[in-house]
Amino acid sequence: MKENYYEKLLNINTAGNENWNKTSPHNHPYQPTLYEALDTLFEKYDLDEDDHIVDFGSGKGRIVFYINHFFRCYSNGVEMNEIYYNESLLNKSKYIQKHKKMEDKVNFYCNLSQNYNVEEKDNKFYFFNPFSVQIFMKVIENILKSFEKNPRDMDLIIYYPSDEYIQFLEYRTPFMLESEIILEELYKNDDKEKFVIYSLKTNF
Numbered sequence: 001m002k003e004n005y006y007e008k009l010l011n012i013n014t015a016g017n018e019n020w021n022k023t024s025p026h027n028h029p030y031q032p033t034l035y036e037a038l039d040t041l042f043e044k045y046d047l048d049e050d051d052h053i054v055d056f057g058s059g060k061g062r063i064v065f066y067i068n069h070f071f072r073c074y075s076n077g078v079e080m081n082e083i084y085y086n087e088s089l090l091n092k093s094k095y096i097q098k099h100k101k102m103e104d105k106v107n108f109y110c111n112l113s114q115n116y117n118v119e120e121k122d123n124k125f126y127f128f129n130p131f132s133v134q135i136f137m138k139v140i141e142n143i144l145k146s147f148e149k150n151p152r153d154m155d156l157i158i159y160y161p162s163d164e165y166i167q168f169l170e171y172r173t174p175f176m177l178e179s180e181i182i183l184e185e186l187y188k189n190d191d192k193e194k195f196v197i198y199s200l201k202t203n204f
Contacts, residue, residue, distance in 0.1 A: 006035040010069055011098050012091040014062035030084060032062045033128050033159055037183055041195050044181050045157070047071040052121045054078060056113040056139060057130025061088035065095050068106050077108045078116045085110040114138035118146035126157045133164035140173060147200060156198040166196070175200050 007013060014032050047053070051073040055063040058077025068075040079085045088108045096103045109116060114135050125143060127136070140156075147154060156175060158165060169175050175198040182194040 002035045002039070006066070010065045011094045012061065012065055013087075014060040014065075014091065016060075030059045030081070031128065032059060035062075035066070037159065037195075038063070038066055040183055040185070041157070041159075041181055042070065044179070045195075045197065047073050047124065049073050051124050052076070052119065053124045053126060054116070054118070054122050055126040056116070057128065058088060058108065059084045061091050061108060063126055063128075064088070064106055064108070065091065068102050069099065072102070072105070074105045074121070075107075076122070078111055078113050079108065080110070080112050082110055114142065116142070118142050120146065120150040121152075122146065123152055124155050124157065126159075127165075128159040129162055129165075133162065133168060136165055137168055137172075140168070140175075144173065144200075151202045153202055154200045158196050158198070160192050160194075161196050162192075169198050 003015065007015065016030065016032070047067065049072045051071070053064075053067050053073060054076045056078050058064055058079045059081075061077050064075040064077040067073060077088055079088060085108060092106055092108065095106065112135075113131065116139070122143075125139075143154065143156075154175075155178070156169070170177075178197040178199040180194055180196050
């Protein structure tokens with residue numbers, strides 16, 4: 001089973017799902033992206049070592065560690081829940097036992113996503129439907145402000161995109177749909193089980 005294999009490989013523990021009734025209307029429960037889904041994504045989407053990834057609603061850090069391990073790029077996680085944030089720090093301490101050279105490339109922030117200060121080198125942003133469209137809009141606004149200050153090519157990587165997210169991006173932002181990666185082998189009857197990549201280019 002890939003879940004157990006990758007947890008051992010990365011020396012972390014990111015399993016578990018949170019119940020919807022324990023969360024607020026604006027912040028959705030913790031659900032880590034399946035490793036098998038990530039494998040499918042990165043068969044078709046590539047990253048470079050100098051990319052700076054931000055995972056909004058990073059939970060226990062699965063995306064951060066997976067990306068850093070396979071692509072050696074900078075990976076940041078933003079998580080508002082102190083319990084999950086502390087678990088991500090514990091996972092980091094175990095992860096760097098095997099990846100000591102990566103310590104400075106993996107970071108976590110305990111903060112609301114809409115309050116995260118988008119750094120000038122941040123250029124890839126990951127979302128697994130972590131919060132309401134109202135918060136999503138604020139996060140995208142911050143990303144666009146950062147783009148204005150320091151223009152660079154940017155990608156939004158969105159797993160299981162809500163209709164509200166898509167409508168907002170399509171009609172109210174300069175981001176353009178770059179590709180869709182459908183998880184056909186994992187899920188047969190849910191058309192939202194896919195990744196969508198929205199891009200903003202410096203020459204748009």
